[in-house]
Amino acid sequence: MTIENLSDKVATTTAGQRRAEVPELLAPAGDMAALMAALEAGADAVYLGMKALNARRQARNFGREELEGAVQAVHARGAKAYLTLNTDLAQRELPLAARTLAWAARCGVDAVLVRDPALLALRAAAPGIALHFSTQTCMTNSADIRAAAELGIARVVLAREMTLDEIRAASAVEGTQTEVFAQGALCFSVSGRCLLSSWAGGRSGNRGLCTSPCRVPWTSEGDSPDWPFSMRDLATAPRLDELRQAGVAALKIEGRMKNAQWVAAAVGLYRRALDQGAGGELLRELDALGHYTGRQLTSGYLDGQRTELTGSAGRLASAGRLPGLLDFQSRDVPVGEEGAVDVTVDVDRGGIHCRCACGSYVDEWSLPRTAVRRPEKAVAIGQLLEWLGQEAIAGHAPGRLATNAPDFLLVPRAANRLVDRVRRLVHRASRRERDLAAVELPEAVRPLLSGGEPHPANRRPLGSRVDRVRVAAEQLGPLARHLRDWTVIVEGLTAETLASACRAVGKRRLVVALPAVFFEDGIPGLQRLLGACRRAGLAVEVNSWGGWFLARRAGVRMEGGPGMAVLNSLAAEQLGRLGLRSVTASIEADRRKLEELTAHCPVPCSVVVWGRPALLTSRVELAEGAFSGRVLCDRRQVLIRGRREGHLWVFRPVDPFDLRAAHNPRIRVAHLAMDLVGSDDPAAELRSLPPTHGAFRFNYDRALS
Numbered sequence: 001m002t003i004e005n006l007s008d009k010v011a012t013t014t015a016g017q018r019r020a021e022v023p024e025l026l027a028p029a030g031d032m033a034a035l036m037a038a039l040e041a042g043a044d045a046v047y048l049g050m051k052a053l054n055a056r057r058q059a060r061n062f063g064r065e066e067l068e069g070a071v072q073a074v075h076a077r078g079a080k081a082y083l084t085l086n087t088d089l090a091q092r093e094l095p096l097a098a099r100t101l102a103w104a105a106r107c108g109v110d111a112v113l114v115r116d117p118a119l120l121a122l123r124a125a126a127p128g129i130a131l132h133f134s135t136q137t138c139m140t141n142s143a144d145i146r147a148a149a150e151l152g153i154a155r156v157v158l159a160r161e162m163t164l165d166e167i168r169a170a171s172a173v174e175g176t177q178t179e180v181f182a183q184g185a186l187c188f189s190v191s192g193r194c195l196l197s198s199w200a201g202g203r204s205g206n207r208g209l210c211t212s213p214c215r216v217p218w219t220s221e222g223d224s225p226d227w228p229f230s231m232r233d234l235a236t237a238p239r240l241d242e243l244r245q246a247g248v249a250a251l252k253i254e255g256r257m258k259n260a261q262w263v264a265a266a267v268g269l270y271r272r273a274l275d276q277g278a279g280g281e282l283l284r285e286l287d288a289l290g291h292y293t294g295r296q297l298t299s300g301y302l303d304g305q306r307t308e309l310t311g312s313a314g315r316l317a318s319a320g321r322l323p324g325l326l327d328f329q330s331r332d333v334p335v336g337e338e339g340a341v342d343v344t345v346d347v348d349r350g351g352i353h354c355r356c357a358c359g360s361y362v363d364e365w366s367l368p369r370t371a372v373r374r375p376e377k378a379v380a381i382g383q384l385l386e387w388l389g390q391e392a393i394a395g396h397a398p399g400r401l402a403t404n405a406p407d408f409l410l411v412p413r414a415a416n417r418l419v420d421r422v423r424r425l426v427h428r429a430s431r432r433e434r435d436l437a438a439v440e441l442p443e444a445v446r447p448l449l450s451g452g453e454p455h456p457a458n459r460r461p462l463g464s465r466v467d468r469v470r471v472a473a474e475q476l477g478p479l480a481r482h483l484r485d486w487t488v489i490v491e492g493l494t495a496e497t498l499a500s501a502c503r504a505v506g507k508r509r510l511v512v513a514l515p516a517v518f519f520e521d522g523i524p525g526l527q528r529l530l531g532a533c534r535r536a537g538l539a540v541e542v543n544s545w546g547g548w549f550l551a552r553r554a555g556v557r558m559e560g561g562p563g564m565a566v567l568n569s570l571a572a573e574q575l576g577r578l579g580l581r582s583v584t585a586s587i588e589a590d591r592r593k594l595e596e597l598t599a600h601c602p603v604p605c606s607v608v609v610w611g612r613p614a615l616l617t618s619r620v621e622l623a624e625g626a627f628s629g630r631v632l633c634d635r636r637q638v639l640i641r642g643r644r645e646g647h648l649w650v651f652r653p654v655d656p657f658d659l660r661a662a663h664n665p666r667i668r669v670a671h672l673a674m675d676l677v678g679s680d681d682p683a684a685e686l687r688s689l690p691p692t693h694g695a696f697r698f699n700y701d702r703a704l705s
Contacts (some may be wrong), residue, residue: 022274023244023251026082026179027267030256031060035070037264042271045080047113049256051435053097054084054208056256064103064435071107080110086134087207088586089116090704091568091596094449099439101126106439111154115192115206118570120151121577125445130154133545135181136206138192138563141520142169143546149175150549155249160186160234161619163304164246166520171247180243183266183289184254186231186298188214188310190517190648193563193617198588199653200638202702206588209362209705214616218632227311228632229616235297237273237286242302262292306621340399341426342592342703343388345381345418347405352414356422357399357703358429365421372409379415382406388422400592400703451569451600457670458598458605463663466609468673470513472645473497475682480504482683489513489541489561491677492646495528502536511539514547516563517617517648523550530554542580552579560584562608567593569600576603582670587613590704595666604670609659611675615640616651643678652678656685658695 027038029048038046048070049061062070067083074081083104089097097119104112105126112119112129115136123131133139133148135157148156155177158170162180171178187194197211198204217225234254236243243251251274253266269285278286290297298309342357352367372378385401410418441449460467466486471479473492483504489511490501501510512533514526526547533540533556540556542548543563551558560583566572567586575583582604585597598605627642631654639654656679660672676682 021244023240023248024080024179025267025270025274026250026252027263028184028253028255028258029070029263030056030258031260032062032066032070033260034256034258034263036073037260038267039074039077039079041264041267043079043267045082045110045250046074047082047084047252047256049084050100053087053089053093053100056084056208064439067103067109068107071109075108081108082111082113082132083109084113084134085119086113086115086136088204088565088567088588089118089571090593091451091600094118094122094568094570096436098122098125098441098445098449099436101129102441102445103436103439105129113157116568116571117564117566117574118568121448121570121574122445124442124448127442132179133157135159136192138190138517138544139170140190140517140544141166141523141546142173143523143549144544145170145173145176145178147545147549149173151545155179157181157252158248159190161190161301162519164242164302167243167248167302168246169520171249177249178247179250179252180236180248181234181254182236182240182243182251182270184234184252185293186234186309188229188231188618188620189616190619193517193614195588195613196615196638196640196651198699198704199613199615200634200636202590202699203362203705204588207705213634213638216634218634220626220630220632228622228627230295230310231620232298232309233290233293233295234299234301235286235290236299236302237270237282238278239299239302240270240273240278258292262289265289301619306619309620310622340592341388341422342399343385343401343422344702345385345403345405347381347403347408352408352410354418354421355703356425357705358426361425361429362703362705363421363425367414367417370411370414372411375409378409378411380406381408381410384410384415384418388419402701448570452602454598454601454668455603455605455670458601458668460669460672461663461665462594462607462609462659462667462669462672463661464672466660466672466674468606468671469686470608470611470673470675470677471682472677473501475676475679476501476504479676479683479686482686483509487511487671489673491515493529494525495532498529498532498536498538502538507536507538511541511559513541513561514543514551515646516543516561516614518544518546519619519647522647526550527554530556539581548578548580557581562587562613566601566605567597569597569602572597572605573602582606584608585669587611588699588704590699590702591662591664591667593704594700595664598667598669601669606671606673607659607667607669608673608675609662610656612652612654612656612678613675614645614650614652614678616642616649618649618651619647620649622649650678655696657698659697659700661693661695662697662700 024044026045027043029035029046051061071081102125111132113132113134115134133153133156139156140159157179160181194205196213203209203211214229219225344355346353355364381403389398389401469486470489487509488505491513540551541559541561542551543561558580560575560580562584565586566583572583584606631641640651642651679685
C-alpha cells in the first residue's frame with residue numbers, strides 16, 4: 001500500500017463508536033484540507049491555530065470564519081477541536097488573546113492549548129472551555145502535572161524526552177490527563193527551553209517563528225560540517241500498547257506544516273495501529289513517513305536511549321520527498337496583532353535589507369544596491385524613514401524607524417517599492433485585527449486588559465548599577481569575596497551544599513535557584529533542598545511549574561526566575577497571585593516590549609542585562625570529547641559552546657549580550673542582574689568589564705518576532 005492511497009483504505013468510524021479505553025488520536029490541521037484529511041482518516045480530534053498567537057505561525061492556519069466552519073466540520077464527525085494559543089504574549093497582544101479565547105468559546109472549541117500564564121487569568125473570556133498545557137510549558141515530571149492539576153488544567157502535553165516510566169508516573173497524577181507525541185519531528189532542545197532561533201535573528205520559537213537553526217550544518221574548530229542538533233523523527237506506532245498501559249489519554253501526531261496527503265497517511269496508519277495492532281505492512285508504511293522529511297525514525301526516549309539520535313545518525317542516506325507528497329511550507333506569516341509600525345533598513349555590501357513589523361506581523365526582504373546616477377532625484381534612507389514617521393498608516397502609528405545608513409541614497413523606484421511593501425503589510429495586519437476586533441468580551445475580562453500602575457519597587461531605570469548576580473554553585477567559592485555588594489542567585493545547589501553557600505554569601509543575600517528542567521528522579525533531591533531552604537529562611541527562585549508546586553508545598557518564599565519569564569503584566573500579576581514575590585522579564589524581549597511590560601508590571605520585576613543564556617537545553621547524550629567546551633559555528637557565524645550542566649547538555653553563546661549601557665528611563669524595574677553562569681572566568685568578567693556601548697544586545701535593538 002502506498003502513501004498516496006493509504007487514506008482511501010482507512011475505515012471512517014466516528015470517534016464515539018470506538019472503545020473508550022483506546023487513547024484519543026489527535027491530528028494536526030494546518031489548513032482546512034489537512035483537517036478534512038485527518039477526519040476522513042479516523043482522527044478523534046484535531047488541533048489547529050488561528051492566524052496569530054500560536055506556535056506554528058508559518059502554517060496557513062484559520063481566520064475567524066474559517067475557524068467556525070472548521071469546528072462545525074469536526075463536530076459533525078463526532079470528533080473534537082482544540083485551538084492552539086501557545087506562545088509568549090506581549091503586552092499589546094493581550095486584547096487579541098482575550099478575543100481569540102472568546103471567539104473559540106463562541107465557535108464551540110473543545111479546549112485551548114496555552115503557555116502564557118496570562119491565559120490563566122483570561123479564562124473568564126471563555127467560560128466552559130478546557131485549558132490544556134502545551135508542550136511549550138515544559139512538562140517533564142509528576143510535579144509539573146500536579147501543578148497543572150492545581151491550576152485547573154484539564155490536560156498536559158508531556159515533553160518528548162520522557163521515558164515510559166516517567167510517563168507512567170505523570171499519568172498517575174489525579175485531576176488532569178496526559179497527552180504524548182506519537183509521531184513527528186523531535187527538537188534537540190527541550191520544548192519551551194530553546195532560544196537559539198531568537199538569539200540568531202529575533203525569530204522566537206516561543207512565539208511561533210522558529211527558523212530551525214538546529215537543522216543546519218555546524219562546524220567545530222576546523223572539522224567538516226555536521227548536523228549535531230538535527231534529530232531523528234519520533235515514531236511510536238509499534239509501541240502504542242505500552243503508551244496505553246502507561247495511562248496516556250491522547251496520542252498526538254506532529255505536523256501542522258505538513259500537507260493533507262501526509263496527514264491522511266499518518267493518521268490512517270495510527271488509526272489502524274490503535275484498532276488492529278502494528279503489523280509488518282504498517283511498519284513499512286511507517287518507515288515511508290520518515291522519507292518525507294529525510295530523517296530516520298526513533299522511539300529511543302521511551303527506553304531512556306539518548307545516543308545516536310542526531311547528526312548523520314539521524315539522516316537517511318537518500319533523503320527526498322515521496323512521489324505525490326507536496327512540500328507544504330507557507331511563507332506568509334500572518335500574525336494580526338494590534339500595534340505600531342516598525343521599519344528597519346540596513347545596508348551592507350550584499351544589498352539593502354528591509355524589515356517591517358506591524359505588531360508581530362513581520363515581513364523581511366532585500367533590495368539590490370542600485371547605482372544612483374541622478375542624486376537630485378534620489379531619497380536618503382533617513383529622509384524616507386522620517387517621512388514614514390510623520391503619519392499613521394491604516395490607523396497604525398509609526399513605531400521604531402531605524403537604519404545603519406541614514407545618508408545612503410535610494411533611487412526613486414527602490415524607495416517606492418519599500419513604501420508600497422510597508423503599506424501592503426500594514427493593510428494585511430489591519431485586516432487580521434478587524435477579523436476579531438468585533439468579538440465582544442465579558443465584562444469581567446475588560447479590566448484585566450487595561451494595564452494598571454507598576455509596583456512601587458520598580459523604580460530602577462535600565463542603565464543603572466547592577467544589584468544582582470547569578471552564578472553556578474561551583475563558581476561560588478572563587479567568587480565569594482567579589483560578591484559582597486550584590487544579592488546572589490545560585491544555580492545547582494543541593495541540600496548538602498547549601499550550608500557552605502550560606503557561609504560564602506550570607507543568608508540575607510542568597511537566593512536558591514531551582515532548575516528550569518528536571519525529570520522524575522530529580523524530585524527527591526529538590527524536596528530535600530527545599531526543606532533545608534525553609535529551615536534556613538531562604539528565598540527560592542522557581543523556574544518551572546513543577547518547581548513552583550514543590551516550593552509552595554515546602555512553604556518557602558518564592559521568586560520567579562528566567563524559566564518562568566514574563567512578557568506581559570497580566571502574566572506577572574497571575575504569578576503574583578500564585579505566590580511569587582517577584583518576576584523576571586523575558587530575556588528575549590526587545591526594547592518596546594520591555595517598556596510596555598514594565599510600564600504596568602504589578603509585582604517587582606528583574607531584567608537580566610548581561611549574560612550567556614542557555615540557548616539549547618537537551619537530554620540527548622553527546623560524546624563528551626567531541627563537544628564539551630568546543631566552539632560550534634553555523635553559516636551565519638553564530639558561535640556557541642556546550643557543556644554538561646547536571647544531567648543535561650547546555651549550549652551557550654561564546655560571547656555575552658550586554659544591556660548595561662542601554663540607558664532607558666522608560667524601563668524601570670526592581671532589579672538588574674548579571675548572569676555569570678557559563679563564564680570561564682567569572683571573577684574577571686565581574687570585576688573588569690565596564691558597560692560596552694558596541695556590545696551585542698540580543699533582541700533589544702531589533703523587533704522580537
